[in-house]
Amino acid sequence: MARHFARLKLRLIRNGLRTGSARVVALILSICVAVPVAGIGFLLLAAVPRAEPGARLPVAVLSFTAVFFAWLLAPLLAFGTDETLDPARLELLPISRRHLMTGLLVASIIGVTPLATLVALSGAVVGFATLGPGAVLVAAAVIVEVLLCVSASRALITALSRMLRSRRARDISVVVSVSLAVVFNVGIQVGGRLLDSADRRMVDQASEVLGWLPPGLVGRSVVHAGTGDLITATVELALGAGVVAVLLVAWSRALDRMSTTAESTTTTTRAAGLYSGLLRVLPRTRSGVVAAKDLRYAWREPRRRAALVSMAPLACLPLAGVLFSSEEAVPAVVFTAVSTGGLFGLQSLNHLGMDGPPYWTNVAAGGDLRADLAGKTISTVTLGTLLSVIAAVALAAFAGGWGYMPLVAILAVALLLVETAVGNLMSVTAPQPVPEGSNPWGGGNTGQGCTTSLISLAAMGAMALLCVPVVVAVLVALMLWRPGLVAVSLLAVVYGYLLWRASLAMAARRAEERLPELLDAISPKRAG
Amino acid sequence: MNIGAQADAGGKGESGANEGAAAGEALLLVELAKSFGAKKAVDGVSLAVPHGCFFGLVGPNGAGKTTALRMATGLLRPDAGTVVVDGIEVWQDPRGAKARIGVLPEDLRLFDRLTGKELLSYTGLLRSMTEAVIDERSAELLGVLGLTEAADTLVVDYSHGMRKKIALAAALLHGPRILFLDEPFEAIDPVSARAIRGVLERYTDAGATVVFSSHVMELVERLCDRVAVMHLGRVVSEGSLEEVRGGRPSLEDAFVELVGATEVDTRELGWLGTSPG
Numbered sequence: 001m002a003r004h005f006a007r008l009k010l011r012l013i014r015n016g017l018r019t020g021s022a023r024v025v026a027l028i029l030s031i032c033v034a035v036p037v038a039g040i041g042f043l044l045l046a047a048v049p050r051a052e053p054g055a056r057l058p059v060a061v062l063s064f065t066a067v068f069f070a071w072l073l074a075p076l077l078a079f080g081t082d083e084t085l086d087p088a089r090l091e092l093l094p095i096s097r098r099h100l101m102t103g104l105l106v107a108s109i110i111g112v113t114p115l116a117t118l119v120a121l122s123g124a125v126v127g128f129a130t131l132g133p134g135a136v137l138v139a140a141a142v143i144v145e146v147l148l149c150v151s152a153s154r155a156l157i158t159a160l161s162r163m164l165r166s167r168r169a170r171d172i173s174v175v176v177s178v179s180l181a182v183v184f185n186v187g188i189q190v191g192g193r194l195l196d197s198a199d200r201r202m203v204d205q206a207s208e209v210l211g212w213l214p215p216g217l218v219g220r221s222v223v224h225a226g227t228g229d230l231i232t233a234t235v236e237l238a239l240g241a242g243v244v245a246v247l248l249v250a251w252s253r254a255l256d257r258m259s260t261t262a263e264s265t266t267t268t269t270r271a272a273g274l275y276s277g278l279l280r281v282l283p284r285t286r287s288g289v290v291a292a293k294d295l296r297y298a299w300r301e302p303r304r305r306a307a308l309v310s311m312a313p314l315a316c317l318p319l320a321g322v323l324f325s326s327e328e329a330v331p332a333v334v335f336t337a338v339s340t341g342g343l344f345g346l347q348s349l350n351h352l353g354m355d356g357p358p359y360w361t362n363v364a365a366g367g368d369l370r371a372d373l374a375g376k377t378i379s380t381v382t383l384g385t386l387l388s389v390i391a392a393v394a395l396a397a398f399a400g401g402w403g404y405m406p407l408v409a410i411l412a413v414a415l416l417l418v419e420t421a422v423g424n425l426m427s428v429t430a431p432q433p434v435p436e437g438s439n440p441w442g443g444g445n446t447g448q449g450c451t452t453s454l455i456s457l458a459a460m461g462a463m464a465l466l467c468v469p470v471v472v473a474v475l476v477a478l479m480l481w482r483p484g485l486v487a488v489s490l491l492a493v494v495y496g497y498l499l500w501r502a503s504l505a506m507a508a509r510r511a512e513e514r515l516p517e518l519l520d521a522i523s524p525k526r527a528g
Numbered sequence: 529m530n531i532g533a534q535a536d537a538g539g540k541g542e543s544g545a546n547e548g549a550a551a552g553e554a555l556l557l558v559e560l561a562k563s564f565g566a567k568k569a570v571d572g573v574s575l576a577v578p579h580g581c582f583f584g585l586v587g588p589n590g591a592g593k594t595t596a597l598r599m600a601t602g603l604l605r606p607d608a609g610t611v612v613v614d615g616i617e618v619w620q621d622p623r624g625a626k627a628r629i630g631v632l633p634e635d636l637r638l639f640d641r642l643t644g645k646e647l648l649s650y651t652g653l654l655r656s657m658t659e660a661v662i663d664e665r666s667a668e669l670l671g672v673l674g675l676t677e678a679a680d681t682l683v684v685d686y687s688h689g690m691r692k693k694i695a696l697a698a699a700l701l702h703g704p705r706i707l708f709l710d711e712p713f714e715a716i717d718p719v720s721a722r723a724i725r726g727v728l729e730r731y732t733d734a735g736a737t738v739v740f741s742s743h744v745m746e747l748v749e750r751l752c753d754r755v756a757v758m759h760l761g762r763v764v765s766e767g768s769l770e771e772v773r774g775g776r777p778s779l780e781d782a783f784v785e786l787v788g789a790t791e792v793d794t795r796e797l798g799w800l801g802t803s804p805g
Binding site for chain 1: 605623626627631635637641642643645646649650651654658680681682684685698
């Protein structure tokens, strides 16, 4: 059975490669990442313990723990699961639990990542082992560690995939994983800084604590096996193997529950109406209803919500600048909050693509591109301005400058209008399909990635260029005559509005007659 | 290919509610063609659908039904040919034509993060209807289709049948003269199917026209006045039910014969159902 699964996995990889260049590129990319990572890991474990005997324990414990958590978290960040190993697909086949688990385990060990893990960890054999029974123990520890990684990640994924069957959980997972990715990035930055300043004692303490976690125990057993303390090493390794057994049992239970219990009862979301609450003020027209829908979607649609949520750390950047700066912040720093709205405004580059196939509703109802784009502008400008104001409030709380608040809002509107002016044209000339499914990073429009990103880059350049006069005018007014800021801000709005009107007319002229083609362009092509 | 055929006398247009309709057909397709790459999805289709008619478009998968309907509704530009809806050339005056038609597409890609009621307001306001009219008609449509309970639930949480029904409500909201339905009864439970059928029958009784595609021959036979059979992008037969049946016992027999499918030789597969367990 294990051989069967191994062949299945290899066949799936091979067939995947045959379906398109995207998979080949993905494989090559993952190899490009995996080879250096495996190499560095190998060298670290092989060379450091020899060079610096004092670092043996921290190196073993920390690297084994890091590998373990990478295995645990990576599938979460990458949205689940390798679908080829989805046990739900095998549910109806008469395979015993034991055979199923062996097969799935074997299949999960085949692949670029597991191979890289094995290569990296086997550096420990070179770095720690001495000839004799200790070497066997070190090699065994490497295998136990790999099994630990695989079984923990399998158990977690199986448990989660059951949970993720409900729509609401999937929605939340999109937002959570985007936030996790952001936190992860920030964590790496901050962690790096901390490591720079940390002294040896802190590292030793950390490895002391982490050494009691299962992967840390296995790491310690490597050290003890190397120094000849075979009994301790054996006990530690046995504990690690025990955890593997526990994880396998947990996984088996999770598999059992998955195949025998019903899906979680569907939770339904209720809502009060398009125009309820603050949106009451929007006009009951085509552009009004498009704006209302887009504003609702900003929160209800998981990918847009994720985009909104991931703005939060970016919005904090100006604030972080104030907090960590050694100089006293000037109140005028609140103007930097406009950039937060500006980042959000980049979404207007693919206004129609964000709607995707359901945009046929608008086309079938007698397409009126002008009104649709106007509605989308209302929503983008509203949300962007709101984000800018929030960022400005946070800044003002530390740096003062509350008096500038209205001007920040007005300038945000002006710059967002400039951005949507470019966005209008881009949305109709280079519309892009947004891939379906919950994965916000998953599968793009293959083969055009490079061209589209070049076009987007050019469009962003155009946005920046058109914003320059406003930024310069604001800076000049700040330096020379502050009351002039009011006039500058109002003029900026007029400037933005004129640009926006001109681009709207151009966009409508270009695309009003091509709505069916536009609809086709924003619909992701289905596989097959 | 029977262009200019008049309404079938036995049809449901008897209520005579055709007043105000422009002369001629509700829908006229002339030599409509569309290719995707080398594949000719629709290859010179001509059809005439009289006012007040319940018109069925049948054909095996890949026959070109969906492509033809998308072109007829202004959602896909034809390579050649003309589409006239209620006297208006669709590709000359798309907005005018779209004001007269309602569409229920097959794949049901809806703005499903809106509630059923919100989706109806959205569609209504896109069509410049007033809020009062939208509210009144929405309440009625939701009631008739059994969706009142689910009116404030997000469409993403609807079942497949409910999605079809809300999409039908959205297509009917502005009181179109012609309704295009792509596989309205596919994967639908009998209760929902009956609700949809009831609404459609009321609708044609009022003199409006329904054009729908389907695989369900029995339903087509029960509902339709006229039928066209498509195969490989062409219309292979068109006319009243009797004409298409051509003396064969059922529409299904006629259909199978027309598209050239062969009977399955049931003598093979003798091992089926013999597993010892």
